[in-house]
Amino acid sequence: MNLGGAFLGLDSPGWLALGLGSLVTLIVALLTYHRQKTPKTLDYGSYELQPLGADDDVYPGLKLAASWSPLEEDEPEMLIKAQVAHYRIKNTGKRAIKATDFQRPITVTAPKGRLIDCAVTEISHPGVCELGSIYVSCDGPRPDNELSFTPALMNPGDWVEISVLTDGLDGEVDISSWIVEETRSMRERDRIVLPPFSEIVRHFAVEISPSERKITLYHFILATIIAVTVLVLALVFSRT
Secondary structure, rough: HHHHHHHOOOOOOHHHHHHOOOOOOOHHHHHHHHHHHHHOOEEEEEEEEEEOOOOOOOOOOOOOOOOOOOOOOOEEEEOOEEEEEEEEEOOOOOOOOEEHHHHEEEEEEEEOEEEEEEEEEEEEEOOOOEEEEEHHHHHOOOOOOOEEEOOOOOOOOEEEEEEEEEEEOOOOEEEEEOOOOOHHHOOHHHHHHHHHHHHHHHHHHHHHHHHHEEEEEEHHHHHHHHHHHHHHHHHHHHHH
């Protein structure tokens, strides 16, 4: 019996078309739901803070001075309490972030004190972001406490490292952004600046000397033998 003809007045091809259309609609709905639930996040972590200049708390008894000029032809400006901080900004989500996704660019703000300069010093992959000073590349006037930039493309896992020069700042700067369909706002996560397991393995396999590698291997074998011995003795004594 043709149920489509009985209830909807459709012939067999019409019923088949309706079924396929419903299936396609369901698949599209599921893919859209999955995309919306896939994390799209950008985070940052700090890994070094270097005070500079004539700060007696940092360099007791020394008379040091730090100066800065955006261009070589500019007159250098003396800084009173300068410091350089280094940060890594990383795509910690599961989706790519394009330049057009940034409703608000990555913005570095000094809550108290002056933001002298910010420079992109390293990137995870060519094409992620342009290297160099953000201050020099920005057009027009800007606030004394804020700089911003927009990466070209950050695939999942891509990162940008920046160095931030401030004067008279107590603590660290604030880093924020706003991207399309983000699942949450940017936040600080120190673990993103730790080397991944692949880099640790590469360091062990390539960068240490053969003698150091041999000693480390012996220690690993010895620790394994001791652990197995203790486990076997524990099992033997548990049965007696």
